[in-house]
Amino acid sequence: MNAPASPHGAERTEGSSVRIGALVPLTRPGWVAAGRQLLAGLELGVREVNDAGGIAGRPLELVVRDTAADPRRAAAAVDELARLGVAALAGEYHSVVARAAATRADALGLPFLCSSAVLDALTEKPTEWVARIAPAQSHGWRFYADFLLGAGHSRIAVATEPSVYWASGSRILRDHLAPRGGTVLELDMSALAPAAVCDELADNGATALLLLVGHPEPAVSIVRSVRRDRRLAEITIGAPAGQPEFAEWATSLGDDGAAIPFLRYLPERLSPLGARVETALRERLAEAPSFVAFEGYDTVAVLADVLRSNGANRPCTGEFWPRVAVEGTRGEIRFSRRPGISVWQWAWTPVQVADRDPAATDRFRILRAR
Structure with a gap:
């Protein structure tokens, strides 16, 4: 999807459009389901901004570029969007891809609000140009580690693939669990088949296996293998990266995909704004919206507020990120500097550990919330 999206409600505004560049994974090997949800939230946000009069009478326009989970493609898209004169960048789901985009945006002095x-x-060094709606990995994954400990799991195995993101997740879990009596055993999926994973689990006595791998493969094959191995009937499968959030998880795995705890970034109860947006997103997607769709909507809400306050020309981000105070679908959004985080961060979005209900896999159960 390389053509600019047409702004909804543009007939209500006057003058040339204000453009936001949107980075979204829309083709493989990107996680297309996540990209579709993210884009739906971004598009709904743009439609509502334009229905309310746009940015000082000018329509907001989303210029969409497919990153396909490719960091080089994302960096090239940032260069192209900068040449097109976008006022800001938004979006992206994959962390390694977002890192490439953020690095390039910082070098160009182009505001980037990362959604997911x-x-x-x-970024490698602190930047004034980049902010983030999604929580930092360490925030969510430490919460998930506490959930595991509370459920009685201290010996954890992780099935992992080579990736900066997965390596970071393993390190966060290990560093958080070790002082609390927990251990983490890494199973390298570049060297092991799913059946071999089952043998490793049976031999080392782990009570939980976490999926730090891509979807659909090898995640689906690992789940099926573990579920069918009688030696592992009592083992808990977990997915801190959130794979079970999306409908294709249930479609691929059916009942095998239930009772797999994962992280999602939603409150226990949505505000009136969140409930209204949920209804609109459900209509747009023809399925239940994920937290990723809410992240997309909130991203546009923040950028629209910034653009109204500072004008469509690129403002000095060091001045406007800390002044943001916007009602989002999941709480008031404000940005601050957090230890160890190189970008302006919303600290923090609500977080849950949830799973799909074995009695009805299209229904979620909240297991822990903050």
Whole structure:
């Protein structure tokens, strides 16, 4: 999807459009389901901004570029969007891709509000140009580690693939669990088949296996293998990266995909704004919206507020990020500097550990919330 999206409600505004560049994974090997949810939230946000009069009478326009989970493609898209004169960048789901985009945006002095990527080190050095709606990985994954300990799991195995994101997740879990009596055993999926994972689990006595791998593969094959191995009937499968959030998880795995705890970034109860947006997103997607769709909507809400306050020309980000105070779908959004985080961070969005209900896999159960 390389053509600019047409702004909704543009007939209500006057003058040339104000453009926001949107980075979204819309083709493989990107996680297309996540990209579709993110884009739906971004598009709904743009439609509502334009229905309310746009930015000082000018329509807001989303210029969409497909990153396909490719960091080089994302960096090239940032260069192109900068040449097109976008006022800001938004979006991206994959952390490694968002890091490439953030690095390039910082070099160009182009504001980038990252919607969904969680890697703590989104840029190598602190930047004034980049902010983030999603929580940092360390925030969510430490919460998940506490959930595991509370459920009686201290010996954890992780099935992992080579990636900065997965390596960061393993390190966060290990560093948080070790002082509390927990251990983490890494199973390298570049060297092991799913059946071999089952043998490793049976031999080392782990009570939980976490999926730090891509979807659909090898995640689906690992789940099926573990579920069918009688030696592992009592083991808990977990997915801190949130794979079970999306409908294709249930479609691929059916009942095998239930009772797999994962992280999602939603409150226990949505505000009136969140409930209204949920209804609109459900109509747009023809399925239940994920937290990623809410992240997209909130991203546009923040950028629209910034653009109204500072004008469509690129403002000095060091001045406007800390002044943001916007009602989002999941709480008031404000940005601050957090230890170890190189970008302006919303600290923090609500977080849950949830799973799909074995009695009805299209229904979620909240297991822990903050």
